Amino acid sequence: MLSVEGLRVYYQTNRGLLKAVDGVSFAVEKGEIVGLVGESACGKTTVAMSIMKLLPTGARVYDGTIQFLGKDILNAADEHLRNIRWKQISIIFQGALNSLNPVLTVREQISEGILAHETVDKKTIDSRIDTLFRYVGLDPARKKDYPHEFSGGMKQRIMIAMALACNPALVIADEPTTALDVVVQHQILDLIRSLREKLQISMLLITHDLSVVAELSDKIAIMYAGKIVEFGDTFQIFENPKHPYTRALLKSIPRMQGSKTRLAYISGSVPDLTRPVPSCRFFERCPYAQKRCAEVEPEIEQVGQNQSVACHFWRDIQSQ
Amino acid sequence: MQTTSHLPVSRWTAYKKGWTGFWKEYSRNRIGVVGLALLTFFVLMGLLGPSVAPYDPVAAVGDILQPPTALHLLGTNEVGQDILSQLLYGAQPSLIVGFAAAGISAVVGSLVGLMAGYYEGYAGDLLMRFTDVFLVIPALPLMVVLGAILGPTLFSIVIAIALVGWTGTARLVRSQTLSVKQLAFVESSKASGARDYYVIFSHIVPNVIPVIFAQTVLVIANSILSAAVLTFLGLGNPSTITWGQMLEFAFTSGAVTTAWWYVMSPGLCIMFVVLSFSLVGYSLDAIFNPRTKKA
Amino acid sequence: MGIEYAVKKLGQSIATIFFVLTFNFFLFRILPGNPFALLFRGPGFSRELVNQLNSQFGLDQPLWLQYVKYLENTLVGNLGISYTYRSPVLDILIPRLMNTVILLLTATVISVALGIGMGLIAGWRRGGKIDLAFSTSTLLLYSMPTFWLGLILLFVGVIYFGLPVSGMVSLNGELANPLAPASIVDLLRHMVLPCLTLVLGLTGEYVLIMKGSLLDVFTEDYMLTAKAKGISNAKLLRDHAFKNAALPMTTLIAINLGLAVGGAIQTETIFTWPGIGLLTYQALLTRDYPVLQGCFLVVAVAVILMNFLADLLYGYLDPRIRTA
Numbered sequence: 058m059l060s061v062e063g064l065r066v067y068y069q070t071n072r073g074l075l076k077a078v079d080g081v082s083f084a085v086e087k088g089e090i091v092g093l094v095g096e097s098a099c100g101k102t103t104v105a106m107s108i109m110k111l112l113p114t115g116a117r118v119y120d121g122t123i124q125f126l127g128k129d130i131l132n133a134a135d136e137h138l139r140n141i142r143w144k145q146i147s148i149i150f151q152g153a154l155n156s157l158n159p160v161l162t163v164r165e166q167i168s169e170g171i172l173a174h175e176t177v178d179k180k181t182i183d184s185r186i187d188t189l190f191r192y193v194g195l196d197p198a199r200k201k202d203y204p205h206e207f208s209g210g211m212k213q214r215i216m217i218a219m220a221l222a223c224n225p226a227l228v229i230a231d232e233p234t235t236a237l238d239v240v241v242q243h244q245i246l247d248l249i250r251s252l253r254e255k256l257q258i259s260m261l262l263i264t265h266d267l268s269v270v271a272e273l274s275d276k277i278a279i280m281y282a283g284k285i286v287e288f289g290d291t292f293q294i295f296e297n298p299k300h301p302y303t304r305a306l307l308k309s310i311p312r313m314q315g316s317k318t319r320l321a322y323i324s325g326s327v328p329d330l331t332r333p334v335p336s337c338r339f340f341e342r343c344p345y346a347q348k349r350c351a352e353v354e355p356e357i358e359q360v361g362q363n364q365s366v367a368c369h370f371w372r373d374i375q376s377q
Numbered sequence: 378m379q380t381t382s383h384l385p386v387s388r389w390t391a392y393k394k395g396w397t398g399f400w401k402e403y404s405r406n407r408i409g410v411v412g413l414a415l416l417t418f419f420v421l422m423g424l425l426g427p428s429v430a431p432y433d434p435v436a437a438v439g440d441i442l443q444p445p446t447a448l449h450l451l452g453t454n455e456v457g458q459d460i461l462s463q464l465l466y467g468a469q470p471s472l473i474v475g476f477a478a479a480g481i482s483a484v485v486g487s488l489v490g491l492m493a494g495y496y497e498g499y500a501g502d503l504l505m506r507f508t509d510v511f512l513v514i515p516a517l518p519l520m521v522v523l524g525a526i527l528g529p530t531l532f533s534i535v536i537a538i539a540l541v542g543w544t545g546t547a548r549l550v551r552s553q554t555l556s557v558k559q560l561a562f563v564e565s566s567k568a569s570g571a572r573d574y575y576v577i578f579s580h581i582v583p584n585v586i587p588v589i590f591a592q593t594v595l596v597i598a599n600s601i602l603s604a605a606v607l608t609f610l611g612l613g614n615p616s617t618i619t620w621g622q623m624l625e626f627a628f629t630s631g632a633v634t635t636a637w638w639y640v641m642s643p644g645l646c647i648m649f650v651v652l653s654f655s656l657v658g659y660s661l662d663a664i665f666n667p668r669t670k671k672a
Numbered sequence: 673m674g675i676e677y678a679v680k681k682l683g684q685s686i687a688t689i690f691f692v693l694t695f696n697f698f699l700f701r702i703l704p705g706n707p708f709a710l711l712f713r714g715p716g717f718s719r720e721l722v723n724q725l726n727s728q729f730g731l732d733q734p735l736w737l738q739y740v741k742y743l744e745n746t747l748v749g750n751l752g753i754s755y756t757y758r759s760p761v762l763d764i765l766i767p768r769l770m771n772t773v774i775l776l777l778t779a780t781v782i783s784v785a786l787g788i789g790m791g792l793i794a795g796w797r798r799g800g801k802i803d804l805a806f807s808t809s810t811l812l813l814y815s816m817p818t819f820w821l822g823l824i825l826l827f828v829g830v831i832y833f834g835l836p837v838s839g840m841v842s843l844n845g846e847l848a849n850p851l852a853p854a855s856i857v858d859l860l861r862h863m864v865l866p867c868l869t870l871v872l873g874l875t876g877e878y879v880l881i882m883k884g885s886l887l888d889v890f891t892e893d894y895m896l897t898a899k900a901k902g903i904s905n906a907k908l909l910r911d912h913a914f915k916n917a918a919l920p921m922t923t924l925i926a927i928n929l930g931l932a933v934g935g936a937i938q939t940e941t942i943f944t945w946p947g948i949g950l951l952t953y954q955a956l957l958t959r960d961y962p963v964l965q966g967c968f969l970v971v972a973v974a975v976i977l978m979n980f981l982a983d984l985l986y987g988y989l990d991p992r993i994r995t996a
Contacts, residue, residue, distance in 0.1 A: 109900055142902030150900075155893040160915045160991055169911070170901040203991040216897075510688050515975050517934030518952065522968045525956055526699065598815070605817045606938060611956055624820065628942075633823050634830060634837070644820040651815040 058259055059085040059108070059146075059227055064121035066103050066112065073331040077103045077116070079283040082357070085227065090253060090260040092270035092291070094306075095280035098327065101263045104280075105229050107131075108261075109146060110138050126226065144174040147220040149213075151232030157204035157212060164200040167219045174223055189218040192255075193248060210241035217248065221256070229261045234269060246272055267310060271295060276363065279303050282328055282338040285357060289364035299366040301343045337369070345370060402664055409663075412656025419650045423472045426465035434463040434618055442636050452638040454623070455630040460642055467618040467643070472650070474531055474538075474619070475601035481539035482600070483546055483593040490550025491585070495558065495577055505551065511544045520603065524612035531614055538603045542596055549592050549666075550585055557584045587665040595658035598651045605647050620647050674994070677987050685980040692972045696965060697742050701735075721753065751969065752962035756955075761966035765948060769970060771840060772947030775863065776936055779870035784925060786871070787878020792914065794879060795886030803883075810876035818935045822869040822942035829865045836862045838944035866943040873935050874928060881924050885917040892916070919990055926982030929975050 066078040078100040085091045093101045106112045108123055110130070123131045130141065150156040158166060167189070168182045177185075187197035193214040204212060213233065220228050233249070234242040250273060252258065262274055270277050270291065277294050279287040279302065287300040298304045308321045325342035328334075337343070337350045349369050357367040404410055431450075432438045437457035438449075445452045451460040493504035520537040527533030558581065566580055607613065608621030615622065620643035627639045717725075726732065728750065730741040745751070751761040794803045813821070829835040840862050841855070889895065890913065898912045933949070940949035948967055955963040987993045 111896060111900055139902040139904070142900055144902065148897075148900045150893060150897055156897045158894040158898065158912050158916070160919075161911065162991075169898075169903055169907070173901055173903045173907075203995060205992045206995065506687075509684075510691050513688055513930070513976055513979055514692060514972050515930035515933040517937055518968045518971045521937070521952060521956060522699065522964060525959070525961070525964055602815070602817055606819060606934075609817070609819050610937070610941070610953060621817075624823070628819075628823070634827060637827060640820070640823050640827065644817070644823070647817060647820065648812070648815045652811065655811065655815060 058087045058089075058126060059261070060122075060124040061104070061108070062122045062124075064104065064107060064123065065119040066100075066107050066116055067119050069115045069117070070331065075331050077283055077330060078107070079330075081121070081280070081283070081285050083278045083285060083288055085259055085261055087226075087259055088257050089276060090262055090274040092262045092264065092274035092277045093280060094264060094267060094270050094277055096265055096327065099280045100283040101280050102231055105148070105231050105261065105263055108229065109142060109148060111148075140174065143170050143220075143225065144223045145225050146227045146229065147223065147225040149216050149220045149228065149230040149233050151235050154209060154212065154236060156216060159204055162201050162203055163207075163215055167200070167215075167222050170219060170222050185222065186218075189221060192221070192252060193218045194244075209237055210244060213237060213241075213245055214248065217245075217252070221252070221258075224256075225258070227259045227261065229263070231263045232265070233262075234266070235264070242269075249273060267306060279306070283330055284338055284367065286339065286368070287364075287366045288357075289361070289366075293361075293364055299360065299364075299371045300339075300368050301345050302339050305342075305344075337367075345373075399664075403660060406660045406663065408656055409660025412653045412660065415649060415653030416657055419468065419472065419646075419653060422465060423468040426468045430459075430462040430465040432459040432462040434458060434466040442632055442639070444636070445638050451642045452636065454626065454636075454639055455632050460623070460639060463618050463623055464620070464642055464646060467620050467623060468646070470531065470617055471601065471604070471619045471621070471647070474535055474604040475597050475654075477535045478538035478542065478600040478604065479593055479597040481535070482542040482596050483589060485539065486543035486546025487550045487585070487589050489543065489547040491554055491577060491581065493547070494551040494554025495573070495581065497555075501551075504547075508544050508547045511541070516541045516603075517606065520607055521610065521612070524607055529612055529614055531617060531619075534604055534607050534612055537607065537612075538600050542600060542603070546589065546592050546596065550589060553585045553588050554581055557581050588662075591658060591661035591665045594654055594661055598654035598658060601647065601654070602651050620644075674987065677993055678984060681980055681983040681987070685976055688976050689973055692969070692976070693743060693746060694739075696969055697739055700961075700965070717753070717755075717758075725753065746969070751966040754955075754963045755960045756958050756963070761962050764951070764963060765966055765970055768946060768948045768951045769974075771945065772936055772940065772949060775866055775870070775940070775945060775947060776932055778863065779867050779874065780925065780929075780932060782867070783871050783874040783878055784921070786875045788882050788918065788921065790875070791879045791882020792886060792909070795883040795890070795917075796909070798883075798887065806879055806883075810879060813872055813876050816873075817938070818869065818873045819938035819942055821872060822866070822939050825865050825869050826942055835865055840946050862943075862945075866939045866945050869939045869942070870932065870935050874932060877928055877931070878921070878924065881920060882917065885920050886913060889913050889917045919986065922982050922986045922989060926975075926979040929978050933971050933975060 061084070062082045064078055064081045065076070068075040068077055081100070081104055083091065083093075093104065095101050103112070103116065106116075107118055108125075108130070110133075112118070118131060121131070122129060125141070125146065130138065133141075157163070161169075164183070164186055167186050168179075171177065171182055171185065183200075186200050190197040190200060195211060195214055195218070199207075204215070207215065213236075217233075230249070234245050237245065246269060249260075253260065253273075260273075262270065264270060274291050276289065277287075277291050278285050279294070279300065281302050287294065287298070287303045294303060295307065298307055302323075305321070305323045309323065311320060323342055328338055328341065335354055336352060337346075337355050340346050340350045343350065347370065353369070355367045355369045357365050359365050360371070403413075435458060438459055439453040439457050441453060441455050441457045443449060443453040449459050449461065451464065454460055454463070489504055489508060493501040493508070495501075520541050523537035523540060524533050527536060566575075604613075604619070605621035605624070608619055609625045609628070611625060613619060613622050613625070615625075623643040624640070627633055627636065627643075632639050728741070728745060729752075730738045733741070749762045751765075753759065754761050754764055757764055790806055794806045797803060826837070830837050841858055895908070895912055898908055936947065937949035937952050939945065940947045941953040944950060948971060951963065952967045954960075955967060
């Protein structure tokens with residue numbers, strides 16, 4: 058359904074060209090939830106924005122293709138893109154605190170999304186909004202309220218309802234739970250899961266939180282410093298991580314059971330993306346690093362059905 | 378916890394980078410440099426004007442209302458005085474009035490702002506209400522009334538402008554004080570028992586001074602403008618030549634519809650001097666004020 | 673709308689007016705030279721008039737009593753007697769105030785419309801040549817004293833366009849009917865130059881604020897959400913950008929009123945427009961203190977009230993306050 062190949066997106070900054078996304082490829086099949094995981098500033102939001110052509114000024118796509126339902130959308134005309142937006146692909150933004158226009162009612166904001174793509178009368182829109190509200194667990198009578206009259210969790214639900222308004226084929230969720238407290242997070246995750254069951258939506262779920270991905274996604278793509286370092290079935294990745302970064306991430310999740318151990322963490326920091334070097338991006342922080350890692354960038358290779366990893370020595374690490 | 382090594386309050390402090398560092402930052406902005414050049418020109422005019430003036434400004438040295446000629450580069454006025462000489466002599470008082478008024482505004486405004494920001498709560502609130510009241514009252518009518526009561530002297534103009542112009546500085550200093558107060562080193566200073574005025578003057582003030590400086594330059598621009606208006610309306614001392622006074626004579630003598638050189642010369646000086654201070658002020662503000670967003 | 677909000681704003685306005693009245697009272701008493709005496713001993717005032725004023729304003733009474741009488745008098749509109757006209761100050765003020773309102777209202781409406789339009793363009797095409805042109809001209813205009821701008825326009829307007837030199841209407845017997853089309857045209861012709869002066873002085877501020885507000889709004893998250901919905905650019909600008917960016921404009925209009933009044937004083941002086949600004953100037957020339965004080969009071973109170981109305985308007989337009 059969605060296929061991204063060799064995407065390169067660079068930002069023009071006053072310190073030079075920031076290679077935020079440097080050769081990213083993955084795919085989302087129909088009915089799948091694919092999680093895109095990585096720490097802050099690894100480029101995952103940039104990937105999401107590129108799909109919808111919502112990149113800020115200063116960012117440009119330098120290479121790659123994005124195919125949606127078999128058609129190229131990277132080079133598509135503005136008019137075509139506007140048609141696709143929301144109707145076929147919609148986004149749930151993070152930080153719903155400010156993602157809703159404070160001077161329009163919720164109903165107005167949802168209906169404008171619908172009216173931009175369909176011609177329906179007011180009654181139909183209203184009943185659709187009511188249904189959506191019920192889906193997400195909100196009182197339909199409140200649709201004529203303004204965003205500031207809702208709590209953070211409710212606003213996120215509104216965003217979800219709004220994203221589903223046109224029955225899109227693909228929903229991109231950019232950190233849907235990050236700005237919420239833990240209890241509300243849980244509710245939202247439950248909601249997304251039930252919606253997925255009910256509506257069979259395909260989703261690209263972007264987050265830095267491994268637990269969220271574990272709960273919801275079918276496949277996971279791990280991103281680091283602008284590249285995908287591992288991609289595969291969720292279960293496989295959690296059971297049998299192949300990339301050193303993935304392994305370190307999983308290890309750093311504190312465990313509730315078992316004996317008390319020191320909190321594991323990954324030392325060092327993310328490389329400067331304005332001055333990338335030909336080595337593996339994870340080289341400086343990798344506990345398994347070898348000479349080759351400093352000189353040659355590892356290509357991503359298939360290692361099983363639906364699994365791929367970008368590391369020179371994953372086989373050796375495996376056996377350890 | 379924030380440390381002094383990266384003060385989020387002011388992106389820059391003179392005490393850290395020194396004057397060369399400051400100049401490097403300032404000169405990045407071409408507009409600011411142009412403004413500074415203009416400003417220097419006018420300050421020089423103020424200092425050296427009387428020495429280079431071709432004629433005695435109050436002596437009637439030519440025919441009345443003559444357009445510019447080789448003898449009188451900017452023409453003569455309705456009494457026969459040389460306009461260029463008047464312009465050169467008039468620079469000093471015109472500038473001084475602006476500096477004086479702005480200086481008083483800065484001191485009063487800063488004190489009010491510091492107090493309001495440091496002593497939050499009832500007293501601070503009251504101070505801010507007081508400031509807000511002054512902000513609402515229309516400026517020129519108030520200055521006119523003050524000037525009328527105090528009498529037709531330059532001093533009364535200075536007082537009138539200062540009494541109306543301190544509010545902007547007060548608000549700015551207050552918000553800056555509030556930010557600086559939050560910083561850890563201030564809290565630790567207070568916790569170690571330092572007295573209030575010590576904390577204010579050795580910790581808060583140094584961090585607030587750069588912003589006050591930038592703001593005051595803008596206030597000077599405004600003061601010069603207001604002084605010109607007040608003088609034009611007749612509140613100045615007619616025996617002191619200032620650019621505003623020249624325009625007042627031009628207007629009351631009825632020369633305005635005929636003698637364009639009489640109207641343009643002092644007016645252009647006022648405009649460019651105000652412009653120069655504004656440009657410099659905005660450039661300084663861009664460097665010192667953490668709230669000013671970069672373009 | 674939030675009743676608390678309205679009440680709070682009303683309270684603030686009343687407090688401010690009260691402060692202005694008190695300030696005005698003490699202004700004439702604190703300063704050296706006993707200017708207070710100046711208010712009530714006009715040259716040529718008859719003995720009866722002086723006595724009447726004495727009792728009305730309690731001039732031989734203790735200070736606090738004078739203050740009370742002053743407040744009482746002011747609230748019923750007794751602002752003293754003018755030296756030059758020998759009539760009650762308020763009677764002189766009111767018609768002049770009307771003339772100023774005509775001028776200021778027209779100038780404000782035009783400035784706001786221009787300011788919003790140009791601000792939108794400057795913000796939408798940020799960094800372009802238009803933006804630069806607007807910024808430069810605004811800065812230049814702002815550095816000019818309003819009266820000087822008026823002088824230049826007067827010069828150009830009279831000599832090259834044959835516009836009237838002064839006044840509000842031509843003193844012509846035939847144009848006695850103020851509503852006749854010819855009279856209206858006459859009024860407009862007289863209004864062009866002073867209005868233009870004010871508009872040039874005021875618009876810059878509106879452009880700046882509109883542009884700044886718009887640019888702020890562009891960085892907000894909801895703009896991205898709106899764009900992601902695939903709505904048209906026009907709708908994006910109108911419903912999302914403009915509606916949010918225009919909110920600060922309402923309060924700005926009120927704030928600018930203080931400046932506008934200052935501009936009006938200068939403009940009316942230059943063009944001899946018979947409004948309250950010219951009256952202030954004339955009162956200044958003749959040192960007619962009762963009128964001078966009256967002008968200040970009336971103008972200050974008017975501005976404070978306009979600020980209050982603008983606050984109410986803002987409270988109505990912003991849903992966050994309206995539904996509080």
